[in-house]
Amino acid sequence: MEQQTKDLITNEISNNEVCLFMKGTPDAPQCGFSMAISNMLKILEVNFKGINVLENEELRQGIKQFSDWPTIPQLYIKKEFVGGCDIVKEMYENGELKKILEGKEISFKK
Amino acid sequence: MAMDLKEIEKYIKEALPDAIVDVQDLAGDGNHYSATVTSVEFSGKSKIEQHKMVYNSLKGKMGNELHALAIKTKE
Numbered sequence: 001m002e003q004q005t006k007d008l009i010t011n012e013i014s015n016n017e018v019c020l021f022m023k024g025t026p027d028a029p030q031c032g033f034s035m036a037i038s039n040m041l042k043i044l045e046v047n048f049k050g051i052n053v054l055e056n057e058e059l060r061q062g063i064k065q066f067s068d069w070p071t072i073p074q075l076y077i078k079k080e081f082v083g084g085c086d087i088v089k090e091m092y093e094n095g096e097l098k099k100i101l102e103g104k105e106i107s108f109k110k
Numbered sequence: 111m112a113m114d115l116k117e118i119e120k121y122i123k124e125a126l127p128d129a130i131v132d133v134q135d136l137a138g139d140g141n142h143y144s145a146t147v148t149s150v151e152f153s154g155k156s157k158i159e160q161h162k163m164v165y166n167s168l169k170g171k172m173g174n175e176l177h178a179l180a181i182k183t184k185e
Contacts (some may be wrong), residue, residue, distance in 0.1 A: 071172060084161070
């Protein structure tokens with residue numbers, strides 16, 4: 001991975017408490033899995049930044065290496081990789097996602 | 111080239127011999143699958159680690175030949 005891509009990822013996850021690497025944007029997701037996480041965050045009224053990997057092929061491949069995770073979407077909360085669609089969905093359903101948000105002092109709709 | 115349901119099951123079982131693997135073709139298009147994997151090997155590991163074990167068993171096919179695989183892991 002090029003240093004430039006690595007720096008871009010590091011900057012995004014440092015500057016945004018909740019960061020979703022996704023296909024498309026939160027308003028116009030281009031993939032059902034990306035839409036699913038984006039919608040969960042919207043329902044919880046979490047302020048997050050969606051980063052569209054389809055606009056940057058280097059980033060699309062780079063984020064997979066960075067997280068050592070082969071798929072997109074990928075959710076980062078306070079620089080920590082939380083998971084992809086399946087894990088986040090499971091955590092949303094069993095209440096763990098709220099616990100993480102609470103633990104990391106991210107504001108959301110309780 | 112998409113992957114066959116049996117092939118996915120075979121790869122996972124090779125890596126996790128004790129696993130009970132249930133693979134479903136979600137859309138009937140040979141492209142969107144779900145896999146429920148139950149193995150004692152998951153015990154004590156985080157969900158991220160568990161899912162990585164399943165991804166690793168597919169030897170780089172995930173995200174390439176295999177477009178979509180929803181994973182559910184159980185201990």
